[in-house]
Amino acid sequence: MSSEASAVRGAEAGDDPIISVRDLHKWYSGVHALQGIDLDIQRGESLGLIGDNGAGKSTLINILSGVYPPSSGTIVFDGRPVRIRSPKEATRLGIETIYQYNSVVPSMSIARNLFISREPLRWSIGGFGLIDTKRMHAEATRALSDVGLHLRSPDAVVSELSGGQRQGVAIARAMHFKSKVLILDEPTNHLSVKETNKVISFVRGLKSQGVTGIFISHNIQHVMQSCDRVVAMARGKIVADCRVADVTMDELVSHL
Amino acid sequence: MKALFKRSLQNTEIPGLVLLVVLVVLFSVFSNGIFVSTENLRGILGLLPEIGIVAIGVAILMIAGEFDLSVGSTFGLVPMVMVVFMSHGWGFAPAFGVAMLIGIGIGLVNAFVTLRLGIPSFITTLGMLFMMRSLTVVISGGFPPQIPSDVPRWLFTDYFGPGNFLRASFVWLVIIAICASLMLSRSNFGNWIKASGGQVAAAAALGVPVMRVKTICFAGCALLAGFAGVIQSLRLNSVMSSTGDGMELQAVAASVIGGVSLVGGIGTVFSAIIGALLIRVIDNGLVLTRTDPNWFKFAVGALIVFAVVANSWLQRLGKSVRVAG
Numbered sequence: 275m276s277s278e279a280s281a282v283r284g285a286e287a288g289d290d291p292i293i294s295v296r297d298l299h300k301w302y303s304g305v306h307a308l309q310g311i312d313l314d315i316q317r318g319e320s321l322g323l324i325g326d327n328g329a330g331k332s333t334l335i336n337i338l339s340g341v342y343p344p345s346s347g348t349i350v351f352d353g354r355p356v357r358i359r360s361p362k363e364a365t366r367l368g369i370e371t372i373y374q375y376n377s378v379v380p381s382m383s384i385a386r387n388l389f390i391s392r393e394p395l396r397w398s399i400g401g402f403g404l405i406d407t408k409r410m411h412a413e414a415t416r417a418l419s420d421v422g423l424h425l426r427s428p429d430a431v432v433s434e435l436s437g438g439q440r441q442g443v444a445i446a447r448a449m450h451f452k453s454k455v456l457i458l459d460e461p462t463n464h465l466s467v468k469e470t471n472k473v474i475s476f477v478r479g480l481k482s483q484g485v486t487g488i489f490i491s492h493n494i495q496h497v498m499q500s501c502d503r504v505v506a507m508a509r510g511k512i513v514a515d516c517r518v519a520d521v522t523m524d525e526l527v528s529h530l
Numbered sequence: 531m532k533a534l535f536k537r538s539l540q541n542t543e544i545p546g547l548v549l550l551v552v553l554v555v556l557f558s559v560f561s562n563g564i565f566v567s568t569e570n571l572r573g574i575l576g577l578l579p580e581i582g583i584v585a586i587g588v589a590i591l592m593i594a595g596e597f598d599l600s601v602g603s604t605f606g607l608v609p610m611v612m613v614v615f616m617s618h619g620w621g622f623a624p625a626f627g628v629a630m631l632i633g634i635g636i637g638l639v640n641a642f643v644t645l646r647l648g649i650p651s652f653i654t655t656l657g658m659l660f661m662m663r664s665l666t667v668v669i670s671g672g673f674p675p676q677i678p679s680d681v682p683r684w685l686f687t688d689y690f691g692p693g694n695f696l697r698a699s700f701v702w703l704v705i706i707a708i709c710a711s712l713m714l715s716r717s718n719f720g721n722w723i724k725a726s727g728g729q730v731a732a733a734a735a736l737g738v739p740v741m742r743v744k745t746i747c748f749a750g751c752a753l754l755a756g757f758a759g760v761i762q763s764l765r766l767n768s769v770m771s772s773t774g775d776g777m778e779l780q781a782v783a784a785s786v787i788g789g790v791s792l793v794g795g796i797g798t799v800f801s802a803i804i805g806a807l808l809i810r811v812i813d814n815g816l817v818l819t820r821t822d823p824n825w826f827k828f829a830v831g832a833l834i835v836f837a838v839v840a841n842s843w844l845q846r847l848g849k850s851v852r853v854a855g
Contacts, residue, residue, distance in 0.1 A: 339735070362737035376731035381795035382724055390725050391737040393718040402719050404712075426533075431540075434849060 291350075292317045292454060292486050293338065298347030300333050307333045309510040311347070315455070320480060320487040322497030322518070325507035326530055331490050334507070335457055338488075339371035340364035352454065362391070368454035370447070374463055377444035378432045385414035385428035388447045417450035418443070421476060438469030445476050449483060456480060457488045462496050474500045494523055506530055532851065539848035542789025542796060545840040546804040549787075549833065550811065557815030565818050572695055574810050576765075579703035582806040583758040584777055585784040586710050587751035589802035592785055593714070594747040595727035595794030596651040598640060601755035601781055603662035605774030608633045608756030609763035610666045610674075617675040622682060626760065633756025636662060637749035644748070645741050651748075659778065667771040674770050677763065687765040699761045703803075706754065711799040723747060728795025755781075783830055784809055787837040808833065 291314040300308040308330050315321055325331045337344050340358040349356055351367055358364050364371070378387050394410050395403035414428035423442040425435070432440060441461050448456045458477065462470045477500040480487040491497050497504055498518050506514040506529045514521075514529040538544060557565040564570060584601050591598050612629035616622065640658055644651040684690075687697050714720040725733035726740045734740050755777075763769040788805030790797030812829045816822075 341735075360737070361735050365737055371735060373731070373735055376729060376735055379725045379728035379732050379795065381728035381791075382721075386721055386724070390721060390733065391718075393721055395718060398718075402717060404716050405718055405721065407716070 290317045291315060292352055294350040295334075295338075296348045296350075298334070298337065298349070299345045300330075300337065300342070301345050302333075307510055308337075308344070311510075311512060313505065313512065313515075315486060315488065318481060318484055318486055319503060320477060320489060320501045322501035322504040323488060323490045323507065324492060324494055324497055324504060324526065324530070326492065328509075329507040329530075330510040331507050332459070333510075335371065335459060335488070335490060338364070338455075339369060339457060365392075365451070365453075368452070369457065370451065370453035370455070371457040372441065372444040372448065372459065372461060374460040378440050380433035380440075381431065383429050383431055384418070384425065384435075384443055385410050387432055387443055388414050388417055388428070388450065392451065413450065417446045421446045421449055421479070436469060437465050438472045441465075441473050442476065449485070453485060455486045455488065457490070459490050460492075461489070462491060462493060470496065477501070494526055498523060498526075536848050536851040539844050539851065542791075542841055542845075543798060543801045543804060544789075545837050545844065546788045546801060546808060549837065550804060550808055553808065553811055553815060557811065557819055561815070561818040565815060568693065568695065570814065570818065572689075574807075574814050575695075575700055576689075576697045578807060578810050579697070579699035580758045580762045580765075581777070581780055581784060581809060582703045582803050583706055583761070584755050584781040585788075585802040585806040586706060586799055587754035588778075588781040589785040589788070589790045589797055589799065590710060590714060590723065591747045591751040592782075592790050592792065593727050593794060593797045594723045594744050595730060596644060596744055596748065597655060597782075598637075598748065598751045598755075599652065599655040599778045599782075600636065600640060600658035600662055601751065602774040602777035602779075603659050603666065604633055604636050604752050604755040605759035605762070605777045606769070606771070607636070607662045607666045607669075607759075609759045609769045609773065610670055610771070612760060613675050613677055613763070613769050614669050616678055616681075622678075622680070629760065630753060630756060633753045634749045635752075636756075637752030638745065640752065641745040641748035645744055663771075663775075666773075670769070670771050674768050677767055677769070681764060683764055686761050697765075699765070702757075702761070707799055707803055714799055719743070719746075724795055726794075780809055780830070781806075783834050787833050789837070789841055805837075 293315040295311055295313045298308050298311040311334060323331050336342050338358065340361045340363050343359065349358065356367060358367065379390065389410055394406045394413065396406045397403050411428055418425055418428060421442060423439065423446055425439065432443065435443065461473050465473065474496060477487050477489055489497055489501055501518055503517050504521070504526065505512055506526060508530055514526065584605060588598055588601055608629045611632050612625045615625035615628060636658065640651065640655050643649055643654045685698060687699055689697055714723060722733065722738045722743045725738050726743045730740055759774055763773060784805030785797065785802045786792065786805070787808055788801030790801055809830060813826055816826055816829065
């Protein structure tokens with residue numbers, strides 16, 4: 275399956291896709307939101323996904339992160355055909371998604387946020403157990419410093435952090451759990467310039483850790499600053515797919 | 531030091547605790563010390579478990595982001611079911627067991643209607659409040675059946691300990707409070723409850739089984755309400771069709787006064803118990819200080835508003851305290 279998949283787009287660079295999507299369709303109550311998407315995402319690449327509202331970016335991402343099933347089509351992940359039935363299954367495969375607003379729970383501490391649904395346990399019965407707070411605290415401290423996020427204490431409540439720091443916490447979580455693919459949904463929305471630069475540098479840092487990044491944004495400039503390759507979508511189809519080095523912003527805009 | 535100051539400002543249990551101390555002092559002074567007499571404390575602690583146990587369930591459900599207004603009716607229906615079965619010749623244990631299962635069932639219906647049919651739990655449980663109250667009246671057949679004399683009261687309401695200071699129900703309160711508190715603050719399930727109530731979309735995206743978590747909270751809340759209803763019925767030696775009337779609002783009040791957030795995600799088991807204790811203290815203190823007892827509801831109302839205002843003010847103040855590093 276994987277050899278067949280890579281044969282289709284064998285001419286392209288990299289040629290070691292971590293995700294291969296073929297002929298993906300999605301209908302929502304009469305709307306044809308994805309109309310036959312073919313896409314290979316190479317291992318370690320950072321891919322920008324741009325397009326207007328309703329272009330199908332979110333639908334594609336929601337399918338990859340297990341929120342909705344596709345209506346038809348195949349997904350090959352890390353060489354194996356997969357059906358991603360739930361967000362939990364996506365994270366188990368190594369696909370972590372950071373949503374625009376919902377990446378963290380503001381009323382909880384940083385440490386607890388990092389380990390939601392993956393708490394280190396002292397003991398457990400049938401999946402329920404006592405949290406190993408000491409280990410959680412120590413691992414949280416390390417996870418934060420690994421992404422260069424220097425915060426007072428992992429016990430601080432997330433509602434006290436700035437928007438950029440919250441994205442940082444979500445990214446630290448993905449890195450800590452050794453995600454293979456990190457999907458960022460509009461991570462720079464509503465952030466100040468300084469914070470935006472921080473997030474962009476996080477995204478650039480993914481590459482050095484061998485993580486594949488998918489960066490969804492309608493800000494083409496941010497995508498071009500942080501990605502190797504950019505895919506543009508419009509009306510449920512891919513309308514452009516090029517390396518950032520080979521394209522100008524105006525050319526990209528003309529596709530949308 | 532500053533960090534500690536900041537943390538205690540933002541601790542939502544503080545306003546309730548301070549109020550408790552202030553009221554205890556005031557009532558003691560104005561009742562010439564009768565308020566803190568052994569006999570009076572025995573009375574307060576004897577009644578506390580009933581509202582306390584209900585408040586624990588309501589608080590945990592509120593932290594999970596849902597409401598239960600039907601606890602008062604469950605508090606009446608569950609012991610009524612038990613007594614009706616016993617009047618048909620059932621023993622205590624099977625009648626108690628079936629009644630508890632019905633309590634869980636009420637919680638599951640609340641959960642199903644709210645979560646699967648997508649209705650606010652406020653509405654679902656408001657409807658259930660009326661329906662379960664009506665059922666209580668219907669199955670009682672209009673007048674309350676007697677509770678047989680051979681029920682194991684020692685297990686629920688008899689006094690024990692030095693000077694017969696405590697009721698058995700107080701032990702139940704302590705056991706339930708400790709288990710619930712450990713569950714909420716130290717277990718992974720507690721983490722999921724807080725995440726589900728704090729930001730449901732994030733919790734779901736991170737793989738928390740939100741539906742299951744909330745369903746368990748609904749069922750647990752109704753179970754605790756029914757259990758507390760059984761305790762009260764055994765203490766009073768009767769179930770009336772009005773048993774538990776108004777209990778739902780007292781339980782919500784106790785949680786809110788203790789610092790549980792109405793929008794979910796924030797609160798502790800301890801805070802619900804402080805809130806419940808405050809309500810018992812006011813009820814009792816007003817009588818002892820010979821205040822017109824009709825002021826009871828006024829005092830509880832004022833307390834709710836005061837506690838919430840104080841809490842949000844302290845949160846803001848705490849936020850403005852900058853901690854270096």
